[in-house]
Structures are given as C-alpha cells and as structure tokens.
C-alpha cells in the first residue's frame with residue numbers, strides 16, 4: 055500500500071513552499087518594522103487552556119480539538135488556535151509586566167474539521183496580538199498591519215474588510231438574551247444545526263451559511279440598541295481612523311466570529327474566490343480573556359490569518375534558477391569538485407551538481423534547468439589545472455583558473 059498523509063493534512067513543497075516562505079518573510083519584515091516580538095509556543099498545551107476560554111459550546115471545543123491523555127494522566131490538546139497559548143506564554147514568562155505587549159508568531163494549528171480546499175486538520179496561522187491596551191488605536195494598528203501584509207502578498211485582490219462591534223461583555227450578554235428570544239420565536243424556520251445553537255450560542259446563528267438561517271438573521275435584532283456610549287465611541291474612533299488611512303471596510307452586523315472570548319471590535323478580511331472558506335484573516339478584541347487565563351485584568355486584541363488560504367490566493371512564484379551547472383566527467387576529480395563548490399558557495403553563486411559523470415547528459419540537464427553557465431571538470435583542462443566554463447546564453451567557452459571564475463561570471467551577468 056502506498057503511504058499517504060493523514061486525512062486533512064498535507065505536505066508542503068514546490069511552489070507552495072516558495073509561497074509559504076514569501077509569506078513568512080513578509081510577515082517578519084512588517085512585524086520587525088513595527089516592533090512586534092516573535093513568540094513560538096509548543097504545539098500542545100494542557101487541555102484546560104482551551105476548553106473554557108474558547109467556549110464549551112464553540113464548534114472548536116465541541117467537535118474539533120485533538121485531545122489525548124498523556125501517560126501521567128494529564129489531558130493535553132494540540133493547539134487549535136494561537137491567542138490562548140500566546141497569553142499563557144506571556145503569563146508564564148512575565149511579559150505582562152511591560153505593557154503594551156506586542157507579539158506575533160506563526161506555526162501549525164490543529165482542528166478536526168471536514169477537509170476541503172482551504173480547510174485542513176493541520177494548517178498554519180500567522181498571529182498578531184497586543185496585550186494591555188484599551189486604546190482603539192491598538193485595534194487600528196493591528197488592522198493596518200493586516201492590511202499591509204495582505205496588500206503586499208495579494209496586490210491584485212481586493213479583499214473586503216468586514217467590521218462589527220460586539221460591545222462589552224454585559225452588553226453582549228443582553229443582546230444574546232434578545233437573540234435567543236428572537237430565534238426561539240422563529241425556531242421552525244431555522245436549520246437543524248442552528249436550532250441546536252439557540253440556547254447555548256445564538257450569536258453563531260448570525261453567521262450561518264444556510265439560506266433559511268440567513269433570511270431569519272437578516273431581520274434579527276441588532277447589537278446597536280444595547281451598546282453604551284463608550285462602546286459606540288470606541289467603534290466610531292476605529293472607523294474614522296480606517297477612513298483616514300484609506301482602508302475601505304463594510305459594516306457587517308452579522309459578523310460574530312467563532313470563539314466565545316470576543317467583545318467590542320471584530321473584523322475579517324474576506325474573499326469570494328475560496329467558496330465557503332471565504333475568510334483569509336480574522337480577529338478582534340478579547341478584553342477579559344487574559345484574566346480568565348489567570349493573568350491580570352488586562353484587555354487584548356489580535357488577529358489570525360491562514361497561511362494555506364493566503365497561499366491559494368497568491369500567484370505562483372518563479373523558482374530561482376541555479377545559475378551555474380557543474381558537470382564532472384570523471385570521479386577522479388571529486389576533490390576539485392569540492393573545491394569548486396566551496397568557492398561558488400563562498401562567492402554566493404547558486405549552483406547544481408547533477409551526479410551524472412557524462413558531459414552530454416549534464417549539458418541537457420543544464421539547459422532544462424535554464425542554467426546560465428556550465429563548468430566542466432574533465433581530463434583536458436585538468437592537465438592544465440583549469441576549469442572549462444561555458445556561457446550557455448552566448449555559447450562562449452573559456453578555460454579559467456578557480457580564482458578567475460568570479461570575475462568572468464560577474465562580467466557576463
């Protein structure tokens with residue numbers, strides 16, 4: 055039987071790895087410039103880190119976590135998201151003594167979902183978080199950075215920024231009560247999946263993709279009537295700043311996000327190119343979460359983006375050509391080959407040795423790989439202690455000693 059990866063997991067190679075590296079490099083550049091510190095956390099944590107904070111009734115906790123009992127009877131979970139591990143690490147390592155604390159990171163997450171294009175059981179996320187600031191400008195800074203990264207990676211796509219506010223926890227709870235009543239009154243028209251959410255998680259019905267649910271949700275009460283002046287002001291300041299920064303957005307009253315810990319601002323950058331996997335990047339404010347996890351009562355805001363989804367939307371990247379092909383005609387010259395590769399490496403040329411010991415095969419491989427030069431190590435030249443180098447663009451061939459190769463190539467390039 056042919057070996058295969060576990061359902062919902064995938065190997066990353068070829069063009070996808072080039073895109074992955076471009077994404078992580080772009081994220082690093084922007085994070086460094088804006089003084090976010092990188093944090094890597096373990097891929098598994100104690101299960102209790104996730105179950106309560108994410109919400110006992112959230113899809114992730116109910117159905118999607120990879121949890122196992124360790125040999126010492128502790129329950130561990132492969133991280134399904136990055137915000138809670140980042141907070142855990144900030145508490146464990148005393149980052150929260152110096153606020154605001156700005157962190158970013160990327161790595162694999164694990165959710166047992168139904169695999170589809172852009173939806174995997176092991177996938178990679180980029181995360182940006184700011185702990186310890188109530189300032190609406192911290193929301194704005196994060197949305198601004200998200201927008202910079204998306205513009206840089208997907209310059210031709212107009213991802214739509216959707217924005218909503220969920221108000222403070224008390225306001226949201228009152229809203230949930232009202233929603234609960236509204237959906238109970240319309241229960242018969244809802245999908246079975248949404249019926250189950252009425253009592254425990256009525257908010258999630260608002261972002262159901264079922265047509266009937268959508269119709270009911272369109273007429274549902276809005277959070278606005280429960281918002282205090284303070285909450286409204288926070289939201290207005292964010293919207294005004296985004297307008298000033300010329301970051302277009304749409305207000306979407308049905309945007310609620312999947313995890314329980316959100317309050318105030320929530321946002322998502324959406325595309326219509328990936329079917330129901332339409333969210334590339336999502337985030338929001340989670341005041342109260344840090345204290346739930348045992349830290350001080352500090353506010354927080356952050357976002358996460360799926361690297362695979364970004365990669366699916368990116369143009370293919372042209373692989374860098376190996377400038378110099380090395381053909382060695384006889385094994386007796388291996389020592390010279392090592393000296394040559396060392397020389398090329400030190401001088402930062404890209405090179406490729408094809409292990410063929412045959413000039414004709416080497417030449418055809420060099421052409422296939424679009425090499426610019428071929429260096430031939432063979433009998434004739436070696437009697438004179440020279441390397442034969444051919445410019446594959448012009449056909450010019452010349453014999454050179456090792457130390458003159460750099461100048462020759464640079465003059466031609």
Ligand code: ATP
Pocket residue numbers: 135165167172173174175176177178179311312330331332333334335336337358359360361362363
């Ligand atoms: P979705 O609505 O697509 O399920 P989500 O709300 O569950 O997304 P978040 O928890 O906010 O997603 O995660 C942030 C980002 O991580 C998503 O916008 C998406 O790009 C990516 N992501 C989430 N789940 C998956 C998955 N199973 N496979 C690939 N990428 C994912």
Ligand code: MG
Pocket residue numbers: 312
């Ligand atoms: Mg999801």
